[in-house]
Amino acid sequence: MNWPGKIAQQLIQSLFSKPATLDYPAQRSGMPEGFRGRLKFIPKNCVGCKLCMRDCPSNAIEIIKVGDKRYEAHINLAKCIYCGQCVDSCFKKALEITGEFELAALKPDQLKIIFDAEPENGPQK
DSSP: OOOHHHHHHHHHHHHHSOOSSOOTTTSOOOOOTTOOOOEEEOGGGOOSOOHHHHHOTTOOEEEEEEETTEEEEEEETTTOOOOOHHHHHOTTOOEEEOSOOOOOOSSGGGGEEEEOOOOTTOOOO
C-alpha cells in the first residue's frame, strides 16, 4: 500500500516529467529500421518465377502474367502477416517492404492492391 506522502511525491514528479506517449497523429514518430510495413511491387524486376507466391505462408500474393515478360501482382493486405518471406525469397528484388503502417480501411476490398505491369513500350515518361 502506498502512503499519502509517497503518492503526493509521485504526483509532483509526474507533473514535471515529459509524457511517455506522443500526441498521435499530430506528432508522428519514425519507424525503426527493419520495420516490416506495406509491400511494394516493382514490375520491371519481376521475371514471373512465383517464388514469392509459393513462400507466402498466408497466400496473400498472386502473380499474374499479362503479356510477354510482363507480370502484375495482386496483394491482399488483409491476409498478409507482414513476415517479409516474399521479399527474402525474391532473387530479382521485385518486392520491397516499406515503412508504411497506416493501413486501416473501412471495407476489406480496399485492402486488395493490384500493382499493374509496365506498359509494353516500357515505362512512360
